[in-house]
Amino acid sequence: MNIADLDTPSVVVDLDVLERNVRHMAERAGETGVRLRPHAKTHKIPEVARLQLAAGARGISLAKTGEAEVFAAAGFDDVFLAYPVVGAEKARRLLALSDRVRLAVGTDGVEGASSLGGVFHPAGRRLDVLLKVDCGYHRVGVSPESAVEVARRIADLPGISVRGVFTHAGHAYLATTREEVDAIARQEGEILAATAQVLRGAGLPVEEVSVGSTPTARGAMAVEGVTECRPGNYVYHDASQVSLGTCGIGDCAMTVLATVVSVPATDRAVLDCGSKTLSSDALRPRPSGHGWILGRKSRIDKLTEEHGVVRVEAGESFRVGEKVRILPNHACVVSNLHDRIVVARGDRVEGEWAVAARGKVR
Amino acid sequence: MNIADLDTPSVVVDLDVLERNVRHMAERAGETGVRLRPHAKTHKIPEVARLQLAAGARGISLAKTGEAEVFAAAGFDDVFLAYPVVGAEKARRLLALSDRVRLAVGTDGVEGASSLGGVFHPAGRRLDVLLKVDCGYHRVGVSPESAVEVARRIADLPGISVRGVFTHAGHAYLATTREEVDAIARQEGEILAATAQVLRGAGLPVEEVSVGSTPTARGAMAVEGVTECRPGNYVYHDASQVSLGTCGIGDCAMTVLATVVSVPATDRAVLDCGSKTLSSDALRPRPSGHGWILGRKSRIDKLTEEHGVVRVEAGESFRVGEKVRILPNHACVVSNLHDRIVVARGDRVEGEWAVAARGKVR
The missing domain is CATH 3.20.20.10 (Alanine racemase)
Known part of the structure; x- marks a missing residue:
């Protein structure tokens, strides 16, 4: 797959x-x-x-x-x-x-x-x-x-x-x-x-x-x-590690695949990943949006529970149904939101792993 | 219990x-x-x-x-x-x-x-x-x-x-x-x-x-x-609803019980509830800390994954091992972090409920 x-x-x-x-x-x-x-x-x-x-x-x-x-x-x-x-x-x-x-x-x-x-x-x-x-x-x-x-x-x-x-x-x-x-x-x-x-x-x-x-x-x-x-964090890295200069984008192992579910205005697109998928954690060291969209300049500007609201930069566009990949701000808390993750090599899906210790806060 | x-x-x-x-x-x-x-x-x-x-x-x-x-x-x-x-x-x-x-x-x-x-x-x-x-x-x-x-x-x-x-x-x-x-x-x-x-x-x-x-x-x-x-949200309410004037603190059904795990300075105490318990969602309408401690003026000032750092107000003190109750900023995202919640009447525990649709983001 x-x-x-x-x-x-x-x-x-x-x-x-x-x-x-x-x-x-x-x-x-x-x-x-x-x-x-x-x-x-x-x-x-x-x-x-x-x-x-x-x-x-x-x-x-x-x-x-x-x-x-x-x-x-x-x-x-x-x-x-x-x-x-x-x-x-x-x-x-x-x-x-x-x-x-x-x-x-x-x-x-x-x-x-x-x-x-x-x-x-x-x-x-x-x-x-x-x-x-x-x-x-x-x-x-x-x-x-x-x-x-x-x-x-x-x-x-x-x-x-x-x-x-x-x-x-x-x-x-x-x-x-x-x-x-x-x-x-x-x-x-x-x-x-x-x-x-x-x-x-x-x-x-x-x-x-x-x-x-x-x-x-x-x-x-x-x-x-x-x-x-x-x-x-080094196993996955994330947008914060890139911002801190710890690694490059190519060193980030975790991305979130999302679908564009709404394009209500030319400068706004909405993805089906909100804080329950990406967490509300800010980019470090300086807060700036809620995740980078790979291959685009447009960033996720606002996040509610199930919506990621993209501020569409001039010259870019998004269409409903299109899938995009997000580099999250903070990989550790993304793991903690999900029961399972997909493992892949390049574009090829290899299987799924259970996040076995997810939610074990006690 | x-x-x-x-x-x-x-x-x-x-x-x-x-x-x-x-x-x-x-x-x-x-x-x-x-x-x-x-x-x-x-x-x-x-x-x-x-x-x-x-x-x-x-x-x-x-x-x-x-x-x-x-x-x-x-x-x-x-x-x-x-x-x-x-x-x-x-x-x-x-x-x-x-x-x-x-x-x-x-x-x-x-x-x-x-x-x-x-x-x-x-x-x-x-x-x-x-x-x-x-x-x-x-x-x-x-x-x-x-x-x-x-x-x-x-x-x-x-x-x-x-x-x-x-x-x-x-x-x-x-x-x-x-x-x-x-x-x-x-x-x-x-x-x-x-x-x-x-x-x-x-x-x-x-x-x-x-x-x-x-x-x-x-x-x-x-x-x-x-x-x-x-x-x-009205079933639980939360600190944001109180801040918005929707309800009073007595109308909030959900609290988080936490333990003081460290008092490293007289003006700082640390609770065993971080963003994986309370979420990183800000207080609305104006961000101000990460949860109210019932009965205290001191607030959770910083949050990392498993630590809630309290800025201790003058005249208040916390001791290691003490349990406190937190009114979270946003009840909806707290539910989504936990597999089960405890149900009680006043101080009496009645049982547990599974958060059956937790994490169902697809």
Whole structure:
């Protein structure tokens, strides 16, 4: 079957591009001697994670306990939940997971870690945690200055072992030049490696020094002392990665096939893909529409739940029934909206993959 | 079970509020003699649509063919797809649906309607369509001035019958005062009723004159000549409806229960609900954060996939492990992110409902 014959909207992933992206990131990690632990939240698909492991990744990262349950059931045996998991309900599920998976979770405070240790300790078990360090994103994480004190208190908790430190330079997604992204990447690696050294100096064990995001992976992996990298988006890339200078359009594996369902005015066309297909996530680093139409200058200007409203540029036209391909702003959240994706090579459809961990937010 | 004992994040719908919202809208329709055909895209749950029918609704509205298939399988027998459905693939599915459902679909042009008639006519069948008229939203729809010409050409198509006209005043969501919303509602009804009269004068059949949105329903139903109304969001309401003056916070049936997972600074707390739980949809009519925390002044200021970052107002504090309830910006897209919702009465959990038509975007 040809892609053009698919019903719409359909999320299509080009396997040639996907495999190349997987290989390139593995090569970059190999060159620096850093272990790759890709964040599987981007795709949520065991088939994709298997390609990543086959290319040399050591394990996978995920955010939610429910995602880890899906991947554990699919046979993955080394999972890091890069998220400050909190509470006894989730601790009980993590205890069950730790029977069959080499497991670690993130933490950035004593209360959260204690709520997990309080379940592992009575069961005669210990849970590995990595301390989240804030390298400038200011979302979660302890400041580098307070890392020793917090790490020491966490290491003293019954049922908890500190395996290392981790960080995420999400602020790179707001950098407006490639140089700025690279500077943030160096800081990310340097701040975390330096924090790890301070912790070791204070007698705390730090096996893992884990950085990572798709735009900063290359720069952060090059820093001495970094042991692990957790990029996610690179398997697919998207319009935001192109805007950030991380890749070119030809490196984007995910597109959305859509149909023009209305041309109510010469300067307006409407596609059958809205926020329930593309998400409402803005283009980064600077918001500008809701998706690029491949081969056209016209962009999706407004998005409602099932309508993508295109502002038609002068000299272009769209006709009702025509199919177009959209490069979405943010591939990770597109995956999360769809139960299945179509896989293809070029124009040839090869099959479908279930987005097995879609919607597992708990 | 008490709501406070649920794992998080969980989407919770209060049945007392839901039932009251369903009853109030049915009473408003009853007072004006207008038939109610609620848009089930808000909830996508057969159990909710059954409450709407039991309160007097005549049938349901949906957007996508896949949603209609789910509701037809659940026994619903009168469906209007308020969407410009286009193409032979979907026409074949509509033909199968029309065996067991009183079906109509929207159209705003000859090409789209022709692509459906081209499947119905050879099968010896006719598909009812309603012509979408643009009452000022400028998304899809023909202008009132061109309605006669387009309706005549559609009525001449083999396999197609024109059942009526419909519109949607989505621009009401950008109105900044209740008076402005009410003026748009009156225009919505008046433009559509006048267009229907012009079509009838030209010899075209117009059985249905269908308006509707939650903020404009009351005003548009009051207009002479309107026969049907299709509000959707009113079953749940949300922070945007409160901001628009459609309802009070006590009229909102849907909340999201979340846990504080990090308090990295005195002015920042992080919840375990991000865009994969709350969606990235902005508050309307004016963007302002990503959800209200019930009982607090502090708002969710930033949202990433699994993190809701709260800017903590002076005098307030959050502690790790604490559970809070969020009033989301846009209830419809929250439904679409979750496989199941929890139903409760006050603090008492009554069970769970599957969001049966979630993700049916084709």
